[in-house]
Amino acid sequence: MVLFSAIAVIMPMRFGPEARFYRTRPIPISFIFWTKVLSVFTAMIAGAATGIALTFAILVALKGPIWHNLPATIPRLLGPDDADVAQLYANLLLTSAPSIFLSVLTSIALFFSATLFLASAPVLRLKNAALPLLMIPALLVPLGIAILSNNFSTGTPQFLRTLYIYLNLGPPPPPANALIPIALTVAFITCARLFANHQEL
Numbered sequence: 001m002v003l004f005s006a007i008a009v010i011m012p013m014r015f016g017p018e019a020r021f022y023r024t025r026p027i028p029i030s031f032i033f034w035t036k037v038l039s040v041f042t043a044m045i046a047g048a049a050t051g052i053a054l055t056f057a058i059l060v061a062l063k064g065p066i067w068h069n070l071p072a073t074i075p076r077l078l079g080p081d082d083a084d085v086a087q088l089y090a091n092l093l094l095t096s097a098p099s100i101f102l103s104v105l106t107s108i109a110l111f112f113s114a115t116l117f118l119a120s121a122p123v124l125r126l127k128n129a130a131l132p133l134l135m136i137p138a139l140l141v142p143l144g145i146a147i148l149s150n151n152f153s154t155g156t157p158q159f160l161r162t163l164y165i166y167l168n169l170g171p172p173p174p175p176a177n178a179l180i181p182i183a184l185t186v187a188f189i190t191c192a193r194l195f196a197n198h199q200e201l
Contacts, residue, residue, distance in 0.1 A: 009037055033196045116192045
């Protein structure tokens, strides 16, 4: 939905009668761009943050602070074939819920801004009928990340951790890594804004 939202924001500013309407109004295109982008972007981040907060509040209301009840050792005897269970439990103890929540928010921002950047790039000369072609690579990105994560026995690949994409149980990425998707988000949206001034209808 993040990718669809980004494309739905930028495409009316690039193609068709609506784009011509925006270009012929006395309102600056930058005002239209920031109004559309920031309203959708803010709604997505606020919606995700609200969902996380409500889910956490419901968990605490129903189960209490369950993170205090996790024993330091596996609460059962392990057999010779339970090495994976031991590793899974060790990763569970190292997992950081706040880092997962932050990763969700930074990933939403990164995917939204990257799609906005690609959809507004002046190298694209798509017509309305060809817009579904843009959706194919956009939709393959989250699928590819999920496949990569699930097929790495050591957890999330390092290049995803660098982008603060935290998909598996285990130690979280370094907190400073969260600045990387934030910086990329700002850069992508700024570039998309610059592209908006030079788009050909």
